[in-house]
Amino acid sequence: MKQFVIRRIGYCVLSLFLLSLTIFFFVRVTGDPATLLVEPGASPADIAAIHHQFGLDRPLIVQYALFMASVLTGDLGQSFYYRTPVLELYWSRLPNSVMLATAAMAFSLLIGIPSGILASVRVGRFWDNAGKVFALLGLSLPSFWVGLVMILVFSVYLGWLPSSGSGTPLHLIMPAFALGWYFAASHMRLTRSSMLEVLGSEYVKLARLKGLPQSLVIAKHAFKNALIPVLTLAGINFVIMISVAVVVETVFAWPGVGRLLYEGIAFRDFPVVQGTVLMLGAMTVIVNLVVDVLYAVIDPRIRLAS
Amino acid sequence: MSTTSEVLTLPSQAPRFGFIRGLRLSGFPMIPTAILLGIAFVAVFANQLAPHNPEVGSLVARFKPPFWETGGTTKYLLGTDQLGRDVLSRLIFGARVSMVVSITAVLFAGVVGTTLGIISGYLGGWVDQVIMRLVDTWLALPALTFAIFLAAIVGPSMWNIVIILGITYWTRYARVTRGEVLSLKEREFVRLAIVAGCSKWTIMRRHILPNVINSAIVLGTLMVGVVIITEATLSFLGVGVPPPQPAWGLMLSDGKQSLMVGRWWLTIFPGCCIMLMVLSANILGDWLRVKLDPQLRQL
Numbered sequence A: 001m002k003q004f005v006i007r008r009i010g011y012c013v014l015s016l017f018l019l020s021l022t023i024f025f026f027v028r029v030t031g032d033p034a035t036l037l038v039e040p041g042a043s044p045a046d047i048a049a050i051h052h053q054f055g056l057d058r059p060l061i062v063q064y065a066l067f068m069a070s071v072l073t074g075d076l077g078q079s080f081y082y083r084t085p086v087l088e089l090y091w092s093r094l095p096n097s098v099m100l101a102t103a104a105m106a107f108s109l110l111i112g113i114p115s116g117i118l119a120s121v122r123v124g125r126f127w128d129n130a131g132k133v134f135a136l137l138g139l140s141l142p143s144f145w146v147g148l149v150m151i152l153v154f155s156v157y158l159g160w161l162p163s164s165g166s167g168t169p170l171h172l173i174m175p176a177f178a179l180g181w182y183f184a185a186s187h188m189r190l191t192r193s194s195m196l197e198v199l200g201s202e203y204v205k206l207a208r209l210k211g212l213p214q215s216l217v218i219a220k221h222a223f224k225n226a227l228i229p230v231l232t233l234a235g236i237n238f239v240i241m242i243s244v245a246v247v248v249e250t251v252f253a254w255p256g257v258g259r260l261l262y263e264g265i266a267f268r269d270f271p272v273v274q275g276t277v278l279m280l281g282a283m284t285v286i287v288n289l290v291v292d293v294l295y296a297v298i299d300p301r302i303r304l305a306s
Numbered sequence B: 001m002s003t004t005s006e007v008l009t010l011p012s013q014a015p016r017f018g019f020i021r022g023l024r025l026s027g028f029p030m031i032p033t034a035i036l037l038g039i040a041f042v043a044v045f046a047n048q049l050a051p052h053n054p055e056v057g058s059l060v061a062r063f064k065p066p067f068w069e070t071g072g073t074t075k076y077l078l079g080t081d082q083l084g085r086d087v088l089s090r091l092i093f094g095a096r097v098s099m100v101v102s103i104t105a106v107l108f109a110g111v112v113g114t115t116l117g118i119i120s121g122y123l124g125g126w127v128d129q130v131i132m133r134l135v136d137t138w139l140a141l142p143a144l145t146f147a148i149f150l151a152a153i154v155g156p157s158m159w160n161i162v163i164i165l166g167i168t169y170w171t172r173y174a175r176v177t178r179g180e181v182l183s184l185k186e187r188e189f190v191r192l193a194i195v196a197g198c199s200k201w202t203i204m205r206r207h208i209l210p211n212v213i214n215s216a217i218v219l220g221t222l223m224v225g226v227v228i229i230t231e232a233t234l235s236f237l238g239v240g241v242p243p244p245q246p247a248w249g250l251m252l253s254d255g256k257q258s259l260m261v262g263r264w265w266l267t268i269f270p271g272c273c274i275m276l277m278v279l280s281a282n283i284l285g286d287w288l289r290v291k292l293d294p295q296l297r298q299l
Helices: A002-029 A033-037 A044-053 A060-072 A086-121 A126-140 A143-157 A169-199 A202-209 A214-252 A257-266 A270-298 A300-305 B002-013 B019-023 B030-044 B087-123 B125-140 B143-154 B158-184 B188-195 B200-236 B248-257 B265-292 B294-298
Strands: none
Touching: A002 A060, A002 A270, A002 B125, A002 B143, A086 A126, A086 A169, A086 A214, A086 A257, A086 A270, A126 A169, A126 B265, A143 A169, A143 A214, A143 B200, A143 B248, A143 B265, A169 A214, A202 A214, A214 A257, A214 A270, A214 B143, A214 B200, A257 A270, A257 B143, A270 B125, A270 B143, B030 B087, B030 B265, B087 B125, B087 B158, B087 B200, B087 B248, B087 B265, B125 B158, B143 B158, B143 B200, B158 B200, B188 B200, B200 B248, B200 B265, B248 B265
């Protein structure tokens, strides 16, 4: 177990190293980072000053060491547009992202799990097919387009919901739906296959042989065990949601981390782009590590296999 | 009798990867295939089919609705955008962008991923360790954020997008291919090739590659949908295909500006095009997966 955890942490550190290396080198390979670090329209003298200030005239290895040192001390640079540290901006936006992801996750589980159970109990019948169509659409429609169409219908034509911004629960409905549909589809698929596996197992057959009613077999015996993989996936998906929400947040002007990244791109606010990507990447890598380790704690087969 | 039995056993001797034979099986998704072929046709003959120049509009004809709405004309069948450009012509040329980006990006990712997967699986040892650790670390990063970052750095251009999508998605091929190669290299025909004195590269190229190409095709078809959505997302965020080039994602981004005043045609039509193409590719990919490659059914 100890060895497993150590190896996993090793991979995690390797991932973070690769992430930082990619970010560092891509910025330098594709052009002079000084042009990204100064505001557009800066004079050559300003650019030369930046070169000196950030040590861009030194060897790459030294530059990378300096870059890592500042990242590790929590210094992700200063936003040009907001004139505040990037890390501060990131933490101030994160609660909004978490709120949106929580709502989207709640929606995706509320839709995905019951429809997955229904589909597994009625294989090949109407509900199964309806579920398949729902999942296929969820996986095929771009979330930002779903968002735009919802704005058109519910804000422009019907006038029921606010088209953008945040503050009230009403603001949360459309972004949560647009973001959650894709994940509802994947949760539905996994619930269905996991339920089918459990329903075919010996102990469910025994429960049926005992004469338990169908509803009790499904609710008490099958559902509980089928839920484990779904909840694991949901845990990983939660972090992915915060990253994927960039587009949905842009459509609905939701003030989350994704919107921060978009503003960074739109205003050529380079430190914000770099810092946000670094933080989102690190968050994903670390949550993956936690899920892996927790899974190994629950299921010894995983840690023995590797 | 013996002749008859020989004839009867022939089908089981048929080549393992009969692509055409596979397509003749029942349940072939006709409509999705027709839609994809239709989009490909439109993309190839965009110059002949488009009624107007997709990049030049007339400012006097801004925001014309489709012809069946009041104020619309048959000159602009699906209406015009904020610069007076014909929406239909832009959709037609947008099909070309989507087709070119999705096919080249999937090919690029496929060639890189499959090659590395074969090398990793066949050579084993430290090469395998290095490539697979790279794949693991790559998969741990959030793909979309990573693609947005790369696109924001290198600047908007269609070919940049192709390379970025390739860099983002090659890992899936590498992983699937490696798994197949691990079992293939224990098979008799590979061992015989080694005994016959074939070099490692010859075995990988002549004996392993033809046997993993099926999985790569299936994965490629399924990747088309993912790649199109990612391209549209990047264009929508302004880091994908640069304006005034017509791309569906870019059209959605333009349409968003005037959505609140009810100019629905600028949002609905490009979105429907993306949906049709992705849906068709996904249905076809699902079907191919079940028919051609039982090993991939669990994906």
